[in-house]
Amino acid sequence: MASRAVYVHRDPMLKKRDDFEDILEERRHSSDLRYALKCYTPVLYKGLSPCRASELKSMVLQSDQLQYVINQVSKEMGRTAEEVQAEASTILDEMAHRLQISTVRFFAFTLSKIFKTLFRSICVNEEGIQRLQQAIHEHPVILLPSHRSYMDFLLMSYVLYTYDLSVPVIAAGMDFMGMKIVGEMLRMSGAFFIRRSFGGDKLYWAVFSEYVQIMVKSGFAPVEFFLEGTRSRTAKSLTPKLGLLNIVIDPFLKGEVFDISLVPVSISYERVLEEALYARELLGVPKPKESTSGLFKARKVLSEDYGSIHIYFGQPVSVRALAEGKVNRCQFNLTPRHIPRKPGEEIQSFVNDLAYRLVRSQEENMVLTPWVLLAFLLLQNQAVGNERGMSLDELTEQAAWVRDLSRQFGAFLHWPDQLPPSKVVSSSLSLHRGLVRISDGRVQLALGQEMPHSAMTSEEELLNRAVIILSCASYRNQALHLFIRPALLAVAIQAASSNKKQEVYNSFSFLWNMFSNEFILCPGAAVQDFEEACYLLVKSGALQISQQEILVSGRGHRTLAFLANILDPFLEGYQMVCRFLYEATEGLTEKQFVPAVRKFIIKHLLTGRLRYAEVLSSDLQKNALAALLRLGAVQKLKGGEEQGALKVNKVIVNSLEDTLGGKLPTQKALVARL
């Protein structure tokens, strides 16, 4: 129970963060060509066994690990070892990068030109760069940037080149390979390509993991990949994928390297290039296949202003230090280390904790712009049905209030304090003029009802509005990590049947559990999160907490209302998914789920019974389904004709819906069953 938990509070206000330097500044004043041709002598790993990219391939193919799997596969499939070896070689050819410095220089030149047009500045924390340089010298380094845009990995390599650090090798999705020339260019700048899914393919997995591990062990170059697996379309961090993380820390666990440094990198965009694309994708317009010609069509983006980018290189995390006392490395003593085996429970839970920790540290170091805070206010205002929007003064006053609150919660806020708040607000609004409309000194989201289009169906009109709302929500989402724990507590206080701490915790724990696919909530850390939320809200003066009770203070109501509002769209969305599943016909499959639930929600939205167009987000719908599957309210049938069919436990789904809607108290029985 919460009160018994030992939780050391860290005051988020005290978190020291580094200063930034704009690397485009110098590019605007000196020759890009000279920059691209500069003398480039990065610091190398001290234990580096030097080898060229081409030599990696034979090292992989000759490794004990791969040879073992080749023999195994050849026995199982009744094929000759040579055939399997040849297949492994083909896989490797498809996968391998061909990092060469000339291509890096080419990119350095081209990207300089592009970045200068697109962005006002690219700000990097130099101390982070220094720490990284040190880390690269000491141990193999894994770079773990957040993933919000295709730009991310180009940017990373660009920044590292600029600071004379080794450019990384990057795990990229196979989809880039479709772009013929670009794919090859990326390969030569250090990208290696992996298939999106290769679940059962033992050989593929072996080639892949050995390839990555050889690069890690030899210190060939920093290895970069995205913990979130794919670009987050919502700007919320995604639940981390563990596969690659498992692979890269394996050499440490097996004693093949002394330590590995994991470096979380937070890349925050003031405006994301893919902004509208993402919203459409979430609403069901399929993602266009990456193609070179498509990229050129994207030229029109070049004419727009995308503001600034902040890149924060976090504190390197020592795997050795974190594994101390958590993983018994002796477990590898009794079998040859080249024989592949599934990681045991101890390692799985270690890697899982590690991954969450890293994603949280990415989140914490994301730079938030004032616009992100405005997005909260504009969305909340829109949701209460305020047709006329807010006056600029009102918005400014509220923005200043949210600014102070977020700072108390430890936000890494890039708010120019030297300017008057009204200036800050209006300049933020002007950068995002595609999303907001200002008329007669009043601000609201640009939902397009200005010029009603007779030819548009009401459904099309709804989707158009939703594009704007989801785009705006993607900015709000950048700061969700800051508010999520207090917000869960705020809703829990509303929902709890009394102000007893235990009751509130029960309610909190229910919500926490429900939403742990939606937000980054470390598994098993409900109690810590509760304590953290309590701590933040007490500190900000919203709550008073005694041994037994939680009381809302006078000025706390505004805070709690604001926080609870944040969760509203999600509560409504999850309820709708529950309702849909409750009413769904037998035999619904997972594949059909998203289109069907979308149709169902559109119907309800059109009748005006729902407040939040955001519930149309397929991301939210998928997360809700994943949560229900996890909680056992829905089961996925395996095998037979019903392959992939969803079996719904209507009683649970119904009661979950009621609980989420506040109609039912979070009964102990239900919580216990979950």
Place this chain on the structure above:
Amino acid sequence: CKHRSHISKYIFVVSWYMIFNLTELLLFHRQEIMKWNGWGYNDSKFIYNKNGQAEFTGKRYRLSGMIIPGLRDWMESTFGATVQHKTPATPVLNTSAVQPPTLNEAFVEGIKSTGIPFSHDPEDRVFRSHGHCLHEIFPLREGKVGRVPDMVVWPKCHNDVVKTVELACKHNVCLIPFGGGTSVSSALECPPEETRSIVSLDTSQMNRVLWIDEKNLTAHVEAGIIGQDLERLLNESGYCTGHEPDSMEFSSLGGWVATRASGMKKNIYGNIEDLVVHIKMVTPRGVIEKSCQGPRMSTGPDVHHFILGSEGTLGVVTEVTMKIRPVPEYQKYGSVVFPNFEQGVACLREVARQRCAPASIRLMDNEQFQFGHALKPQVSSIFTSFLDGLKKFYITKFKGFDPSRLCVATLLFEGDREKVLQHEKQVYDIAAKFGGLAAGEDNGQRGYMLTFVIAYLRDLGMDYFVIGESFETSVPWDRVLDICRNVKARIVQECKDRGVQFQPLSTCRVTQTYDAGACVYFYFAFNYRGLSDPLHVYAQVEHAAREEILANGGSLSHHHGVGKLRKEWMRETVSDVGLGMLKSVKDYVDPNNIFGNRNLL
């Protein structure tokens, strides 16, 4: 006598003892010729002479009386240990610092009536209160003395031991067997919680070779004999055991059996467990021995293996029958330089795979190579130094070896001349495949010398704020490189984390090869200037290093034993059931814990 002529060629260490009287180490009061708070003989030590150059005193060793010009620079550059910062040891034991003995009168009376010599002189007791772990020697240098045995007895034969053990059981005193006193596992430390009278049973007077059986090539020897004496006595008859642990100048046969010792030349002669044919041990339950000397038996678990490695917890080994071999006709040192440690390990692995290891093969890492280099005595002729310069030029410039990465393997071949030369060629051919260059006999010989003087060097270090020690492990071949890298790095990191102000020396060598793995030996030392509790820091780092060894698939010990220093890891090492088995043997053999040194379990 044909053999006699070869004895002088026989391993150089042994040859120097020849000039000394056999009885020297048989003294009751060994402290008269040996240091009471340091290693080895009183007359042999490293000093800085009045010219500020390092010199090794005495006449016993080849290095004795020589100037070692590179040592001082090496000490300064490796540890930052300068002559200005001195920490000299207390020269004489202040006997008033020694607790008065707790005597068991009845036991003393009993011993008196048997005529077995005994003493409760403080110096005798202090000398037998410790081995050579840093935490045992360091306080002695400062004149601090902890719990020491209350009495020393010197039984002269097996029957004396039987009587002593019977008396100990009868009067409930604690017995701690003492052989050569070279333990590095806290095995000789008196348990502080022991309230009974503690009696040190010194085996040094049981030092006779009782018979030599040339038909079966065995010798029956009393277990108190010291290694160098045993070799010398057998050499007189043209034989040797070939068992040469680094401590053989001072360690005893009984001690080897009790710790499962390993000798440098085990590739030819085997380790102690391969060498013993028969063991006699006196326990509180009586005497244990086998009824015959069959070379191998299938008679249930081998009871010798309860004795081997029992570390004085079950009884006293009194007599041992050992295999002997004719003294080899020819002996030759050698060395190979490798461009890096990885290549060197790969070569050793190949040598082991082909089962063609010479009598000894050791691979020193770069730091240890440089260390060995610093111990080069002053060369007398310009010609030699010119040659040295030429060699260095050839290896580093012509062959492109990086002086900060290269490492050296030292070799010792033994046997008849023709075979040795053939064997030598085979090994050098393998080495060449791994980029190894033959680097001459001198380098090889100096490498082995390092082994014998390193313990003396520690005393020099302690005179100048440097503390250090060695520890060892055994590990499968595929883990050798990983364990060497990780343990060395762990030492460096732990020193840094614990506030050591100077870069530590953290070095290793692969010192034995087996079919399935190798023995790795680490040296670790640092300058403790600026630390308030250097011993504690040292202990923490050593503990961490051992944890690292275990995490990397290394064993708890290859030949030093467990003692009290490493017993916290015994359970995970041998499993609950394994530990239970050992406990039940102890409970049966010694229910009243007469052999109460509390080692191992």
